[in-house]
Amino acid sequence: MPRAIIDDELLDAVLPSRRRPAPYAVHPVRQDDHEPVADLDQRRTAWMRDRGLPVDPGRPVLSCLSESTAVRGVQLWVLYEGTLLQGAVATSLAPALDVQWRQQDGETSLWILDMVTDPSAHDAPGRWMTWWLASAFHRFTCISAVTCHESLARKVAGLHVMELRTDARQTSPHLLRRRTRHVPRLRNFVACPDPVVTVPAHPRC
Structure with missing residues (x-):
């Protein structure tokens, strides 16, 4: 059975049964x-x-490790495979860059500010962190990220199965988005506590 998640339609086929430990x-x-x-x-x-x-x-990711430099509303999550750290992702209720995107009324987003993964990982830990965020934070409309690097944006969009958009008025920055969907069975592959966002205000996508 392949370990990589491809898209929503294949999700149920890829996730293991409840009898398997995550x-x-x-x-x-x-x-x-x-x-x-x-x-x-x-x-x-x-x-x-x-x-x-x-x-x-x-x-x-590194600023989250220091109380003196941590920004209010920025949270750091870590992904382990057994005792091995495979990835870390910093999230926020506001984007890293000041950008204006067209949005529908009522849309909200949790932003990925930074993601670090083990370069020697046999799987794709960044993809599992993105899928976990999109399921665990399903009360938001989407999980979003923004970058000025086109090559990085295209790589992340393909690997993490995210929508890639570029502001028509300029060549960058590039917006990455994934619609949220609560997937209870994802806990069979990624065990986690119920996440809590520390800041109640929700900016729009």
């Missing part, structure tokens, strides 16, 4: 996660630089 676990960052997250970010940064990929300074 190979992944997600939880909000804790003190004992700080060192593994910092190490993961260093390895991922080195991997990207070796391949000539853009690396943004001041990553939100």
Whole structure:
């Protein structure tokens, strides 16, 4: 059975039965996660630089590890496979860049500010984190991210099965969106506590 989720139609066929233990676990960052997250970010940064990929300074994932630099409303989630940290994702109720997109009334979004994954992971941990967010935060309309790097946007859109949009008035930034859908069976693959957003205000997509 393939481990990669392709799209909504194949979701039920891919997810394991309830009798199987979930190979992944997600939880909000804790003190004992700080060192593994910092190490993961260093390895991922080195991997990207070796391949000539853009690396943004001041990553939100790292700022979440310090109380003095943490931004109100930004939360960090970590994904483990057993005892191995496979990924970390920083989320917020506001986008990382100040952009204006056309939206329908009542739409709300949880924004992915930053995501770091293990470059040696045998699976696609970033995809599992995105799918978990889209299910766990189904009270939002969508999970969104924005980037100025076209190559990165296209890669993430394809790998994480997200819609890619570019503002017609300019070539960047690029908006990535995935509609939310509550998928209870996803807990059979990604075990997690019920997530809580720390800030009640919900900006629109």
